[in-house]
Each structure stands twice: as C-alpha cells, then as structure tokens.
Amino acid sequence: MVERAYFDWNATAPLRDEARSAMVTALDLAGNASSVHAEGRAARRLVEDARAQVAVLVGAEPRNVTFTSGATEANTLALTPALDLNGRKALRDRLYVSAVEHPSVRRGGRFPPEMVEQMPVDSDGVIDLHALRSAVARAEHPLVSVMLANNETGVIQPIRDIAEIVHASNGVLHVDAVQGPGRIDCAIGALDADLISLSAHKLGGPQGVGALICGGDIHIAKPVIRGGGQERGLRAGTENVAGIAGFGVACAAAAANWRSDAGRMTALRDRIEAAIRFTLPKAVIFGSNVPRLPNTTLFADPGLKAETALIAFDLNGIALSSGSACSSGKVQASTVLAAMGVEPVLARGALRISLGWNTSDAAVKNLLNALTKVSSSLLMGHETSRLNPGLAA
Numbered sequence: 001m002v003e004r005a006y007f008d009w010n011a012t013a014p015l016r017d018e019a020r021s022a023m024v025t026a027l028d029l030a031g032n033a034s035s036v037h038a039e040g041r042a043a044r045r046l047v048e049d050a051r052a053q054v055a056v057l058v059g060a061e062p063r064n065v066t067f068t069s070g071a072t073e074a075n076t077l078a079l080t081p082a083l084d085l086n087g088r089k090a091l092r093d094r095l096y097v098s099a100v101e102h103p104s105v106r107r108g109g110r111f112p113p114e115m116v117e118q119m120p121v122d123s124d125g126v127i128d129l130h131a132l133r134s135a136v137a138r139a140e141h142p143l144v145s146v147m148l149a150n151n152e153t154g155v156i157q158p159i160r161d162i163a164e165i166v167h168a169s170n171g172v173l174h175v176d177a178v179q180g181p182g183r184i185d186c187a188i189g190a191l192d193a194d195l196i197s198l199s200a201h202k203l204g205g206p207q208g209v210g211a212l213i214c215g216g217d218i219h220i221a222k223p224v225i226r227g228g229g230q231e232r233g234l235r236a237g238t239e240n241v242a243g244i245a246g247f248g249v250a251c252a253a254a255a256a257n258w259r260s261d262a263g264r265m266t267a268l269r270d271r272i273e274a275a276i277r278f279t280l281p282k283a284v285i286f287g288s289n290v291p292r293l294p295n296t297t298l299f300a301d302p303g304l305k306a307e308t309a310l311i312a313f314d315l316n317g318i319a320l321s322s323g324s325a326c327s328s329g330k331v332q333a334s335t336v337l338a339a340m341g342v343e344p345v346l347a348r349g350a351l352r353i354s355l356g357w358n359t360s361d362a363a364v365k366n367l368l369n370a371l372t373k374v375s376s377s378l379l380m381g382h383e384t385s386r387l388n389p390g391l392a393a
Helices: 017-027 038-058 071-078 129-136 159-168 241-279 306-315 335-339 361-378
Strands: 065-068 083-085 094-098 116-119 142-145 172-176 195-199 210-214 218-220 296-300 351-354
Touching (some): 017 038, 038 065, 038 195, 038 210, 038 241, 065 071, 071 172, 071 195, 071 210, 094 129, 116 129, 129 142, 129 159, 142 159, 241 296, 241 361, 306 361
Parallel strands (some): 094 142, 142 172, 172 195
Antiparallel strands (some): 083 218, 195 210, 296 351
C-alpha cells in the first residue's frame, strides 16, 4: 500500500489533537450558551474562552471578535455599504478588491456589482498601489478588501502600505487573513487593518467555524443573519459551541508556535523548490521574487497538465492541488494566475504544494520521490533530469 503524504494544507489543515479534545469535551455539555442556568453558563464559558483565544492570536479585544460559520460568511458580513466608522454613519459608496481575492470577496459581498471595482496586480501577484491610490481618491467613503496572503501563490500583500493609502482617503480596510495564522504575524494592529476574517480549519480547528474581528471603532449596521441577537446582534443563531471551542484552542496553538513552525516550513519549502528546479529546469515557481508564506509553492512546467499530474501524484501517495482552489472538485482555470498575466497554457499546469506544522522530513522525501516518477512518466518527449539523490536524502 502506498504511504500517504498530505501537501494540501492551504485547502484545509488536519485537525489539531488539542482542538479535537476541546470539541469532545464541549460535546458532552448539555447547555445552550444563551441559557442562564449552570449548564448554559458552562457552554457560554467555552465560547467566551475561545473568543479570548482568537483575540490573542490577532492582538484584538475579545469584544471585537464575532464568530461565524467560516471566512466566507465573515467576508460577507464585513463587505457591506452599511459600515459606520468612529461613530459616523456614512454608507460606503465603493468597494475596491484586488484581482486575486477569494471568490467571496471578488464577488463583492453585499455590494451591488456596479459598486465593486477590481484592482490590478503585477506579475508577482502584488496589488498595484498606484492604481489603488488613484481609485480610492475618487470615492467619498471607500471600503477596500485585500487578502493578507494568497491561497494559491502564498504571496504576501503589503497590507500596511495599503492601509496608509486607504485611511488617507477616509476609507475602511478589510483583510482576509485566512492563510496567515500559524505561518506569519497576523496582529491586526501591526497590519493597521480595520477588519480581518479568519477560518478555523485553515489553522487546525474544525471546518464550519470562522470569525470577523474589528480592530477599531467599526460598527456593522446590517447583519447578514438576524434573529435572537447572539454575537452582540451581529450574527444570530445558536452558537456552534463545540466548533468554537476547537477554533479557540487551535488559535492558541498557532499563536504559541508559529515562529518555530514557520522556520521549519521555510527550510522544507526551499528544499522542495530546489528539487523542482533540478528535476524540471523549465518550471516556473510563481511569486518567488516577493515575500511569500513559508509553506506555499505554486509551480508549473510547460509539459505538465494539472489534471493528469494530480492523479499521478495521488496514485503515488501524494495529496496536493492545482493552482485553483475549487468548490466543484474539478480543476479550473486560475483567476489568480490570469490576473498575474500568466499564459493560459502554463497556468493550466499549475500545481500547489502547501505544508503544515507537522509535515515531516519523511513526507517531503516521499514527495520528491513522487516528483521524479511523475515527471519522468508524464513529460514524454521532453527533456527531464533525474532528481539528485542528495535532494531526497
């Protein structure tokens, strides 16, 4: 039987052991977190403890953390014209997003399509700051949404520079920070962001839980889900206590270990990329000229097709993904690479390798061995080099 190795952490991270334990404990509680009896107060305590753990991860106040069903809902909650800033009621009259955002942001949240404008990126996938500066100057009350790090390329955006531009134009900045925790610093104050979105399952918590965090005096006047007034009126519905408890514990683990984890992941990523360059001399590693997440490699070789390569890697025990994160389970053209100006024939072969906190040397060795086999079998008629045994040692 082929030994499996998981390299699709940017899609979802394995559940951390401590998060699983916290969820099992929470599932044994009978109370509703909105009830006033002892059982209800016990459930409420778990929710508030988790709220504090999420807040610590991003350097925010617990009262500014709103739990949601995931980052997509958090993004939708944030992207509304009805945002009040510093107590002043003023509808956001324009939404500006980068061309490499998650679909939930690119589609504008609760803004009508005619009020949404995409900002271009350069060939490395970094937002064009000059274009952004010119754009926000045309709006009276702009809202800007730019992700902290791209899920496909790992490219990190210059969020502080973006914040300076946005705030100089009386704007609000939302940051989809889903890919950051456990890999880079995500302190909301250091980013100078007004709102950030997180997802539990990207950092070792359960699927189906996320959060929107406010960094300043921001009031969302129109919630997405109305009802019983949970989450301070911003997100109605009985809280997912077990999921939230697992989310909080996962945040605590990420906050405690991200620096050491990042160093180890960087070393493994660099080793993998050296092997790719040796084995596939014509391969392109996207975003390699700018700051990237320590765990992410997106590459393509002119002779490889993603659909075929994914199957071949899978048969060799390696789970990775194409350049496009897709909800349908099919390989689709990457809007990120298209925005970067990558030729379609090359973009169609893009493969993403993403690591995590417990990716082992043995798993990397299996990956590099599979790389040799896959490249040899699929690049028929193309010149290939055999992997130097030293790279897989």
